[in-house]
Amino acid sequence: MRNLILGFALTALFLIGAALSFLWTPYDHTVLEVTNKLKPPTLAHPFGTDQLGRDILSMIMVGARTSIAVAIVAVGIGIGLGVPLGLAAAASRGSWIDEVIMRGNDLIFAFPSLLIAIMITAVFGPSAVNAIIAIGIFNIPVFARVTRGAALSIWQQDYILAARVAGKGTMRISVEHILPNIANLLIVQGTIQFSLGILAEAALSYVGLGAQPPVPSWGRMLADSQTLFMIAPHITLFPGCAIVLTVLGLNLAGDGLRDLLDPRIRRAGL
């Protein structure tokens, strides 16, 4: 329960920061003020300023938007395609449909995701959209596997037999009985993939393949600051902490949510 609250608090901090940045940021993150560069944290600039004199707090707030957008859409692609594929594979277990779906997944798994992302950027040019597609594609087999594995065990339950006796078809049983019973796993996997998406976006931006300037991104902030690390450690520290705390918060929240969503555990009292 403590983990859940901490996880939610960190996640909320990150979401509120991102939402607030649409309305207000302490400074305009596009305005350069070179005379004021590399200032350590002060009251006027709580996180200090970067090598071009931009306010780091403002950049982190706007950068959170990029992270969220990329991670949400990527997880959405993964769930939207992976879960139905996994359900279909479990429903037709052992048949050629199952084989085609799962071997297709293996095929995608066989390629390192960053390599594919680099390939996509090489062909279409670097952009946040391409990063989303690259990360999203690699979420599909993850969700398909989790879904299929969990669904297979649910298919063995007597209540599925009861539903079949009631004349319900495969589709209907999958949606009505299987999906709610594996939802907790999918939520946990979703939050983990969400945090991995944030990491992947940061990694792609770090090597220059994600969101392009002037759109701020945590990964690029790290890349830009690495040569100045010895002179002004704060410009590396704050984006780094933002990534770590967000990923930690999402993982804790996912774990806590799983417990909370299960009526059996909920009744036992947390």
Added chain:
Amino acid sequence: MSVLQIENLSLAIHGARILRHISLSIGPGEIHGLIGESGSGKSMTALAVMQLLPEGAEASGAVSLAGQSVVTLRDADMCTLRGATVGMVFQEPMTALNPLLNIGQQVAEVIALHDNLSRSKAFVRAAEVLERCELPRDQFPLTRYPHELSGGQRQRVVIAMAIAMKPKLLIADEPTTALDVTTQAEILKLIKRLADEDEMAVLLITHDLAVVTGLADDISIMRNGEIVEQGKGAMLHRTMTHPYTKALFSASGHQPERAQAGQDRALLSVENVTCSYALPRKTLLQVPERFIAVNDVSFELHQGESLGLVGESGCGKSTLTRAILGLEPLQSGTVRLDGAEMTGTADDLALRRKMQVVFQDPYSSFNPRHKVDRLIAEPFHLLGRTARMDEIDEALVSVGLSPTDKEKYIHEFSGGQRQRIAIARALIIRPELIILDEAVTALDVSIRAQILDLLADLSEQFSLSYLFISHDLSVVRRVTDRVLVMRAGRIVETGETEQVFTNPQNPYTRKLIAAVPQLSDA
């Protein structure tokens, strides 16, 4: 001197009282039956003897094993006692063995642990012990793995592990509950023989009075953590005084009042049905062989009749059930319901509403995410409409539950209540036939008696027919008009229930009936 002496044992776990003032003693070579329904504390008593109590447990009173008090023992000393002085056999032979070790290794491990023997000597001893447990070496070499053995053979391995060190006390916790009746009879005989040969005391824990009365020297009846009655095994049914004991005895032999068999109209007719599964391929290009689970089975079930189907596990009962329900493709033959043939297509929906099913396991037959109203309304899919509130209420009331229960989740109910809900689900669309697939097997005797009464009532009230599938012959005898005996995919005997039970024709039926433990024999 007694081997196990429990005096005034009380136990609380996190403040909840589990056991109250338990006293019993077992002498060498004696078998003591500890009987109770689930939650009565019989397994906790065994765990207290082994000092394997869960965290937060506080015990008071005295437990002594062969004159030595175990309550004051340190854990390290207790470890040498467990396995050497006390052996334990658990209910589920499928999970009590490590699937990665062969049977020789599992038994030798116990011996090597306590005797510091070399590997090869331990294996020689293991072979002897397995031989004593009727697993001769030429048929069951030590290199067999658990998955290559049947349930009864696995239970013999578990017993071999428990008696390998010639313990003074053997605790057997529901050792035969998961087994077929013929296997059960053999295992009980084995335990009896080992107790006699080794002068070993046995604490036999079970919920089944019939199992114990023929076997045990002494019997203790437990209820809510207390021993309500103790007595000599064979005499108990004559000397018993406590009302609970009497209730237990009458529930075990409970005979629901039923109207006699119905009309001649065939409601369900199964004609020459054969079902088979493809076995795994042995080589890449070979056509996989097929295992014939149901072999050319034909029978009829008449309107208003209660028909029993008995057989041991693996005989094809479940496959036949699923075939009748249209969940299993037929290799050949037809299933007719009320004269119309089931085709296995969507056209069957209209037919299927005449037939519903209740499964064995009250815990896995419900989607834990749905509330009761949604769970029991599921068969309305066959009618193509949703259930009205009053129909849900009525179904719940007819199985003895309250309409307010529909707002609850399934985990809020006990096993017996869940089985009532399962019956409500089967009943709600007013079918003519309900298939009861081991529907009372997992229930305690008193709950079972209530459910059997309920089924008898409902059958009259809604003119239902039942196909009663079970491996429990004594129950089938009491609730069915006619019975089918199934073995290895075939029906080997059919007839009026009393006829079959008093005068079985087929040798297999005779063997089956002879193996059933009888309360009246005691």
